[in-house]
Amino acid sequence: MTELEHRYAKISLLKVGIAIIGFFLIMSVAVTRCLFNEKGIMDIVTTTPYLLKEQQYYNQIICVSAKDAGFNQDETNMLMIDLSQTDNLVARTSDNVFSGNLKLLDPDELYRESIKKLLSNHSEKRLKSSKVHASLKKYRNNLHENIQQLNESHSLKKALTVFWFLKNNINFINAGLILITSLLIMILCELEERSKLLFTIGVITMGIAVALLIIAITLSLTSTIFVEQNMGGETAAIVASSFKSLRTYLWFNIFLLCIVGFSAILISAKDDEFMHK
Structure with a gap:
């Protein structure tokens, strides 16, 4: 593998890594706001x-x-x-x-x-x-x-164990994901040109928005069809309400990500047009 091929392979891995970590970061932020929003639930x-x-x-x-x-x-x-x-x-x-x-x-x-x-x-x-x-x-x-x-009951214990684990550790998870994402973006900035970097960030952002959209739709179907229609007991009620609260945060994040993604792609396109002139 030549040095140029090695460089492109490294950039591709960075893009995939940023997309995956960025997705989990947005999800963890939404989950954090949901778990600590007792009044909203x-x-x-x-x-x-x-x-x-x-x-x-x-x-x-x-x-x-x-x-x-x-x-x-x-x-x-x-x-x-x-x-x-x-x-x-x-x-x-x-x-x-x-x-x-x-x-x-x-x-x-x-x-x-x-x-x-x-x-x-x-x-x-x-x-x-x-x-x-x-x-x-x-x-x-x-x-x-x-x-x-x-x-x-086993299902109740399992659901509450996950709930409390996330509630107790989500801030540490957020901090770790923010650190990793920041490092990956800094490395990507070193390897890519400005216009390419903006386009890459725009594409990654739009990819994360699509992934979050799929999760939001899945939560809607899960809470509406499988949980709310068959709801019985405190856990089901809290799970259904948590899903509804989480969907609200996800839709807001999707909206922001779409704006950032489109803006980055448009700016990179203008930069390319300016450079060609």
Whole structure:
């Protein structure tokens, strides 16, 4: 291989390296903003469509636990929670998620919310002397068992482990990617002429924008078709809302990258035209 061929091979590898590292850098920045935007995620999770699905999820757990405890249909209906109670539970769950607690849904919290209507229909004296008192004890135990099984599920643990790993380490990942990208661009500047460098940066930027566009479309399809339509439980709700938040950042980054890419290509074309004259 001649020296010129070796030079072109090195430049080609640099271009590929910058494109790949640049893609991961943009993605990591978007993921960072998403993971640390707890308020933004909660604004999505606490919208009515999400709360209705969460309410259905909680009430399914309550129904199974109550019937196994011996409650009749009327008593079971009284244990069902409403949207405002669901909102309270979702807020506490989000606190657990963002604080790194694997115990997402606290059975005692769900128990306290669900028995409010039932207790209002029974005086404390009548409650202690009725069979409802014994059923409540079994109902509480059932909630603990059912929720513990859900909290111990493999998919839930896996999703939360990835979430917390990224949240704890994403800043270090960003710093490393920025350093590597800067070094690669500095090396490329040494090897290429100004007009060629601008054209190269423009093409790489547009390539990254296309890759991000594919990811954004994939997230849209995944969250809409596979997650939101089959959503049940806190993890699915938070994953779906995180996808929606992440898509927002990606669309904004795609818009900026397209402007930068087109601008660099146009400037390089004008430079070439000027040099030919």
